[in-house]
Amino acid sequence: MEKLMINQVSKVYGEKESSVKALDSVSLNVKEGEFIAVVGPSGSGKTSLLAIVGALLKPTQGSIKLNGIEMKGLTSSQLTKIRMNQIGFILQSSNLIPYLTAKDQLLLLSHMAGNNGREYRNRAEELLSNLGLAHRMNHYPEALSGGEKQRVAIARALMNNPDIILADEPTASLDTQRGREVVQMLVKEVKTRKKAAIMVTHDERMLDLCDRIMRMTDGKLTELRA
Amino acid sequence: MFLAWREIKHSKLRYLLIGLIIMLIAWLVFFLSGLANGLSTANGASIQSMKADYVVFDKNSSVSMLRSLLPDSMVDEIKKTPGVKDAAPLGQLTVSIAKVNDEEQVDATILATEPNSFLVPKINEGTSFHNDSNEIILDDSFKSYGYAIGDQLKIIQSDKVLKVVGFVSNQAYNHMPVLFMDIQHWQTLKFPTEQSKSGIENPVSVIAVQKDSDFNKDILNQISNIDVVTKNTALQNLPGYSAESLSVNMMLFFLFIIAAFVLAVFFYVITLQKSNQFGVLKAIGANTAFLSKNLIMQVLIVTAIGILVGVVLTYGIASVIPEKVPFALDNLTVAIYSLLLLVIALLGTILSLGRIAKIDALQAIGRVE
Numbered sequence: 031m032e033k034l035m036i037n038q039v040s041k042v043y044g045e046k047e048s049s050v051k052a053l054d055s056v057s058l059n060v061k062e063g064e065f066i067a068v069v070g071p072s073g074s075g076k077t078s079l080l081a082i083v084g085a086l087l088k089p090t091q092g093s094i095k096l097n098g099i100e101m102k103g104l105t106s107s108q109l110t111k112i113r114m115n116q117i118g119f120i121l122q123s124s125n126l127i128p129y130l131t132a133k134d135q136l137l138l139l140s141h142m143a144g145n146n147g148r149e150y151r152n153r154a155e156e157l158l159s160n161l162g163l164a165h166r167m168n169h170y171p172e173a174l175s176g177g178e179k180q181r182v183a184i185a186r187a188l189m190n191n192p193d194i195i196l197a198d199e200p201t202a203s204l205d206t207q208r209g210r211e212v213v214q215m216l217v218k219e220v221k222t223r224k225k226a227a228i229m230v231t232h233d234e235r236m237l238d239l240c241d242r243i244m245r246m247t248d249g250k251l252t253e254l255r256a
Numbered sequence: 257m258f259l260a261w262r263e264i265k266h267s268k269l270r271y272l273l274i275g276l277i278i279m280l281i282a283w284l285v286f287f288l289s290g291l292a293n294g295l296s297t298a299n300g301a302s303i304q305s306m307k308a309d310y311v312v313f314d315k316n317s318s319v320s321m322l323r324s325l326l327p328d329s330m331v332d333e334i335k336k337t338p339g340v341k342d343a344a345p346l347g348q349l350t351v352s353i354a355k356v357n358d359e360e361q362v363d364a365t366i367l368a369t370e371p372n373s374f375l376v377p378k379i380n381e382g383t384s385f386h387n388d389s390n391e392i393i394l395d396d397s398f399k400s401y402g403y404a405i406g407d408q409l410k411i412i413q414s415d416k417v418l419k420v421v422g423f424v425s426n427q428a429y430n431h432m433p434v435l436f437m438d439i440q441h442w443q444t445l446k447f448p449t450e451q452s453k454s455g456i457e458n459p460v461s462v463i464a465v466q467k468d469s470d471f472n473k474d475i476l477n478q479i480s481n482i483d484v485v486t487k488n489t490a491l492q493n494l495p496g497y498s499a500e501s502l503s504v505n506m507m508l509f510f511l512f513i514i515a516a517f518v519l520a521v522f523f524y525v526i527t528l529q530k531s532n533q534f535g536v537l538k539a540i541g542a543n544t545a546f547l548s549k550n551l552i553m554q555v556l557i558v559t560a561i562g563i564l565v566g567v568v569l570t571y572g573i574a575s576v577i578p579e580k581v582p583f584a585l586d587n588l589t590v591a592i593y594s595l596l597l598l599v600i601a602l603l604g605t606i607l608s609l610g611r612i613a614k615i616d617a618l619q620a621i622g623r624v625e
């Protein structure tokens with residue numbers, strides 16, 4: 031079962047002379063339970079790809095199907111709903127809301143989806159505990175280390191049980207040990223709950239945990255290892 | 257609500273400061289309106305509270321009580337006019353009075369009418385005055401000068417002696433306390449010589465009219481040489497009345513405009529500061545409606561609390577304000593102005609809401625907090 035189908039997607043930023051071709055006919059299919067790594071030099075278009083798949087950015091050309099649904103024709107409010115319910119985005123910088131405690135960062139997601147209840151508080155606590163943050167649940171971002179913030183952002187991305195996890199260098203601010211644990215946890219989440227994941231990473235040591243490895247160079251995506 | 261309250265709790269100082277500004281603006285608004293109300297009360301309370309609907313002036317008086325002179329016989333003529341329920345003469349005179357054997361003078365306005373007319377206010381203490389007597393009833397404020405029932409007062413301008421028989425409350429005219437007396441006795445004070453009556457027999461200043469359901473102003477106006485105006489018009493034509501309320505109302509008007517700008521700019525600046533954050537929220541699935549609701553909730557919470565504290569402060573200060581200051585709070589006005597401030601604060605958020613709608617979720621990508 032294909033969770034995600036990226037077909038001939040191109041992205042051009044800007045107009046005419048100053049235009050930058052960030053993505054050049056990128057195609058990629060991701061199956062249920064598949065964990066894909068994307069590597070590549072800085073500026074090659076990795077974040078752009080995630081932004082397009084994550085419905086934050088419209089491709090210049092090509093089509094994206096999420097759970098078999100073509101995203102091209104959807105209105106912006108439909109896309110917002112998809113972002114809330116089906117996509118878990120882990121941003122390159124953790125981007126937490128400064129005035130919410132770690133637990134509230136997660137509860138905001140379920141609250142927006144209209145879910146307020148004991149079970150959701152339990153889920154938030156469980157997610158944070160799994161990421162080693164049991165003792166940080168009621169801390170504000172200002173009181174968390176960079177790695178802790180990143181882990182809260184990861185937990186937040188999983189909160190609404192999304193179909194697809196998009197992670198932009200999620201382990202950049204973690205040490206190797208922690209980084210591996212976090213990726214292992216993401217892999218487990220993907221396998222057991224039949225999700226799909228794309229992770230952009232610079233960290234070679236994480237690659238053995240991934241099912242497929244893709245390389246992005248100058249907007250072109252090629253398979254390194256299947 | 258989820259975000260609104262949590263953010264206020266976390267950024268206490270910021271919202272406290274905004275609340276403080278709102279409180280000060282609200283306080284200023286209420287204080288000015290209390291002053292406006294107090295001034296107009298001090299100027300026209302007696303006219304405002306009189307149980308009349310229309311006032312008949314001498315045509316050549318330009319609606320001035322000071323200049324208007326009408327014959328007393330006209331009262332009966334007006335009473336007979338169809339649509340008129342009742343009519344009563346009113347005489348006005350400004351005097352300085354003092355207790356007999358005392359030098360301390362008080363400026364006062366004499367309002368004179370017939371002893372049993374509807375123009376005599378409710379007596380709080382003592383009795384009313386009698387026909388053709390030197391009896392007077394005083395406004396309560398005279399008590400602060402030590403005046404009491406049974407006192408003999410002299411009028412400085414004429415060496416006539418008056419006798420206090422009762423007290424009424426909230427009677428003021430032209431920023432002076434009022435004393436009521438019989439119209440015939442008033443005539444002897446106002447017109448000491450035959451000449452001063454300008455050829456009018458038993459002159460009075462104006463005639464107050466109570467209307468019936470079939471009242472028609474035009475029919476009444478057919479009586480020659482008179483000018484029929486509503487009580488409110490008579491009030492507006494008191495010396496200085498419109499000018500006073502106009503200047504205070506101008507201040508209030510500008511205060512509201514300033515409040516609108518200050519609040520709009522405050523919330524707009526905060527929104528600008530947070531645009532990256534709004535981008536993140538949109539990226540994780542918040543829509544514009546959700547974010548707008550949160551902003552409106554915040555504005556409502558902060559403004560409502562600010563106004564409430566402002567109201568408490570105003571009433572607190574009003575209770576310790578010296579009695580000589582013309583300050584009178586009207587609960588209804590306070591309620592209306594509170595609501596108006598709230599509406600203005602909400603209007604001010606439109607600017608910020610437009611900003612929020614424009615923020616792109618893409619802003620969240622590749623940026624550092």
Ligand SMILES: Nc1ncnc2c1ncn2[C@@H]1O[C@H](COP(=O)(O)OP(=O)(O)OP(=O)(O)O)[C@@H](O)[C@H]1O
Nearest residue numbers: 043044050052071072073074075076077078079622
């Ligand atoms: N909003 C934008 N407007 C114009 N050009 C952009 C914009 N965003 C990205 N680009 C350009 O598109 C190209 C790809 O950017 P992208 O952010 O996808 O790279 P990346 O692979 O994520 O790099 P890094 O590893 O440094 O994060 C870059 O050359 C970048 O300058």
Ligand SMILES: [Mg+2]
Nearest residue numbers: 076077122622
């Ligand atoms: Mg990037």
